[in-house]
């Protein structure tokens with residue numbers, strides 16, 4: 001049973017506030033949307049943690065953008081389409097690569113400092129780019145610089161309010177129209193209906209449904225789940241991208257070791273110090289992400305090891321210090337001196353290509369509801385995202401969502417119906433939320449990971465369905481519980497889509513169907529109406 005709301009409520013009896021546009025989430029997509037919506041109306045950002053905390057903050061590599069003199073949007077377009085393995089929406093990709101240039105220039109004018117030499121932007125390389133195209137900031141602190149710039153602009157904007165530590169339990173929806181959100185104050189437990197003609201979902205990804213992930217604790221698939229309950233379509237849910245190189249050291253966080261390390265000359269070796277990538281792809285370490293990730297897993301199996309190593313010894317030590325200060329510091333905290341020591345790495349869940357289906361204007365199929373960034377699916381990434389296209393996407397589609405939401409923010413003639421929801425809910429005494437969350441993460445990692453096949457996908461689907469039976473409509477009243485309910489809903493759809501797609505394409509690799517199949521060159525969509 002799929003409840004349409006996680007709680008029972010009566011809007012008429014709730015504390016409520018009105019605003020022009022609500023932005024849920026405070027990563028680069030949400031902050032960009034807020035800044036542009038504020039050109040039209042009062043904006044309220046609702047974010048479950050602090051405004052600074054998001055996937056953006058942790059992004060290292062950079063932003064792919066056709067700004068170098070040898071580059072063009074057409075070349076960037078071709079690389080993106082090629083990486084997407086037949087499932088990119090060409091119109092969205094064109095918007096991405098062309099408008100991306102303007103958005104990056106806009107960010108620079110807001111004060112973002114990207115690394116330069118003699119005043120000229122520096123470009124690095126990442127997998128599957130035919131060009132040095134990635135701009136970066138403070139070496140490997142690109143996300144932090146973007147977050148700093150956007151947060152400052154938002155804090156200085158008097159038309160934007162921020163509700164921090166407010167978890168959005170659900171969208172207020174009625175007859176295919178969104179009227180705002182039910183926000184839950186994590187500190188006081190108080191619920192507030194935030195009402196607006198426009199709502200933008202910018203809640204980020206779903207990496208936390210996996211045991212091994214580069215994503216921060218907040219990436220719990222909330223936006224996809226609340227949109228699905230409200231009746232939107234979710235698309236491409238089988239396409240989770242696994243990043244090849246995450247630090248693998250007992251007790252250390254699963255810290256991303258940026259692809260730009262390989263772009264600058266880092267090489268992958270197995271436990272016998274053998275440079276194995278030459279056996280898997282002519283582009284070696286800079287082969288597409290899915291190829292490198294699978295090659296690592298294969299080599300780990302061949303050599304009976306839990307990890308491979310990234311060797312930076314060909315990169316001059318001064319360059320390592322300048323380009324990768326963040327990675328160097330973290331490695332040093334855990335006793336590794338790079339470039340002298342090799343970094344133990346293996347793949348982990350990194351980026352969700354699927355999500356809430358949107359059109360070029362960031363509209364969902366629900367009136368008044370827009371979406372942008374990782375939670376959404378505009379088709380720019382297809383089956384496999386080109387490295388460093390995601391920050392660009394968040395700015396381009398964040399801009400579009402903000403403008404659309406702002407233009408639809410007129411409160412005159414905006415009437416809210418008396419929304420009410422009541423179903424029978426059991427109180428689950430002593431539900432161990434952390435235990436189910438960990439079990440879900442393990443099942444997803446084991447059965448819906450980098451390599452999938454019918455039997456284990458079905459196993460994941462069945463066990464999640466069983467957990468859902470007693471958890472999904474339970475009466476929970478704390479954010480961890482809502483998060484778990486959302487993770488279960490989304491994880492089940494990921495397993496279901498992966499089961500249905502009987503082929504391998506992009507990031508979705510089935511050992512029982514290892515080749516792409518022409519008839520599967522299409523999208524899988526789910527919605528509660530189906």
Ligand code: SIN
Nearest residue numbers: 060061258259387388
């Ligand atoms: C990285 O720095 O390797 C991550 C960049 C990305 O995922 O686009």
